[in-house]
Amino acid sequence: MTISTLPILAMRPKASGRVRGGHPWVYGNEIQKNPDLAGLPAGSPVRLTTDRGDPLGTVAWNPKPLVVGRLLSREAVQPDAAFFEARLRQALRLRERLFGTPYYRLIHAEADGLPGLVIDRFGELATVQLNSAFADLHRAPLLAALDAVLAPTAVIVRLDSPARTLEGLALSEPEVIGTWSGPVPLEENGTRFQCDPLDGQKTGWFYDHRPTRAFAASLARGKRVLDMFSYIGAFGITAANAGAAEVLCVDRSQHALDHAQASAALNGVADRVRTEAGDAFSVMEKLAQAGDRFDIVIVDPPAFVKSKKDLKAGLRGYQKMTRLGAALVADEGIFVAASCSHNVDREAFQREVSLGLSKAGRSGRILQSGGAGPDHPVHPFLRESAYLKAEIIALA
DSSP: OOGGGOOEEEBOTTOOHHHHTTOOEEEGGGBOOOGGGTTOOTTEEEEEEOTTOOEEEEEEEOSSSSEEEEEEESSOOOOSHHHHHHHHHHHHHHHHHHOSSSEEEEEEGGGGTOTTEEEEEETTEEEEEEOSHHHHHTHHHHHHHHHHHHOOSEEEEEOOOTHHHHTTOOOOOOEEEESOOSOEEEEETTEEEEEOTTTSSTTSOOGGGHHHHHHHHHTOTTOEEEEETOTTTHHHHHHHHTTOSEEEEEESOHHHHHHHHHHHHHTTOGGGEEEEESOHHHHHHHHHHTTOOEEEEEEOOSOSOSSGGGHHHHHHHHHHHHHHHHTTEEEEEEEEEEEOOTTSOHHHHHHHHHHHHHHTTOOEEEEEEEOOOTTSOOOTTOGGGOOOEEEEEEEO
16 A cells, blocks of 8 residues: 555544644544445555545554554555654664763653653663564564664563553563563663563663652662662662762562662662561551651652543552552651652642651652653653653651
């Protein structure tokens, strides 16, 4: 199918203003029915027009979710290997300006012009999340382009994100392409880690918190640090490497904590890093009962609000984690609270953090209200996709 023969997706009268203004999504209630789209594979490119036939660009078509069209270009394009290679090289040029080492998120979905695609780079290995029908359908040209741009020794394709179900895609086990075995090494903020891109969360690592981890670590020299929901110890080991006197990493997963201990050894700080497997809320309550206090407490949980129906309970969770975590902060200590729930906006999260502080009988000064690092860019017309929120507070 050539560009000139692509089916047409026409918008309803007076419905194209938002897309004309820059928004990259088309919703199902904004389009006219077209029998030519019936049977078209989900993720296929189509030509988007106004109701009068004026061209608006090329979008990826999927009739199953609320967002039926995801913008690929304002021009007529065909998502072949050359298309993907151009987008990858553009993203690579930006990341190489931002970072001196090859450890970062290379592609962050719409913000990098590739809807529903996530690529994290770990030196010579890349992990790929195909979270949209567009990315899934065009797997072959995408991987060919990735090989041309990075020539990775291995690519791990993750097909287990819940986002796939919203696109009507099946979940399945990861696929390994190339030569790889064992944990993946990486470096961030001058600290070395190892992660598991097959059995770990998402792509195995969370590059998004890079700036928040750096700021927290800059305050850690000679201090006691508690890293709750630690996963593989990114906050805690970075703090230890910056001179923290003692670090406790707490996570439900012993497998994740095993990687944390290995990473501590990589940096020569194993003697200052302890780990404990357990439920974060229960552990915080136990520490409080024992009268334990820390100079820095980080609470960075997985998403409490995975969908709108979870919002009320999730907000209570953020308030509770703040109440319990703030109670463990020593006088004039630092409290770091974070949320990766994209269904919780920044204002709502900040409100629950404030309520939690109040219930803990604490107050202080907000030093930083942050978000994801620059390798997780935000599309200027999809600001709601800025999912990550982090509050760094100096408590009284």
